[in-house]
């Protein structure tokens with residue numbers, strides 16, 4: 769049993785049980801989601817372990833990661849702030865909104881804040897074109913959507929996430 773399998777044994781067995789043994793490669797997406805859940809990216813070791821569990825080549829698993837924009841093989845911010853700047857949103861001010869967030873975070877598009885908390889990036893349509901500016905935050909194993917935003921409301925979301933990280937760090941220090 770490899771390291772990834774040992775770490776998530778119960779969850780992996782539950783996922784694999786949903787598929788006939790001869791079709792276990794169909795479990796690749798849920799296993800990748802599991803690998804990404806804790807630290808928001810899939811490490812090379814996890815990639816190799818998933819390939820071994822599913823009896824697939826590492827290249828095949830990596831191609832799934834490469835195809836889907838919600839899977840990541842690079843360790844970046846704990847929270848990915850993904851702002852739609854596609855044309856319909858751009859017409860409602862998404863580019864100015866995106867620039868305001870970048871300025872507040874002190875990074876440019878695709879950049880990560882020095883504390884490792886936020887990566888900000890532009891994405892294509894998030895299916896809320898009429899409610900732009902719109903962004904999603906991917907992190908802590910979930911995706912949250914925010915619509916009809918202003919720079920001020922978005923900064924409140926960012927401040928709340930920052931505060932959550934501060935509180936967690938305090939509790940860890942208290943427990944140590």
Ligand code: FES
Pocket residue numbers: 852853854855856857892893894895896897898900902
């Ligand atoms: S173009 Fe931005 S949500 Fe559709």
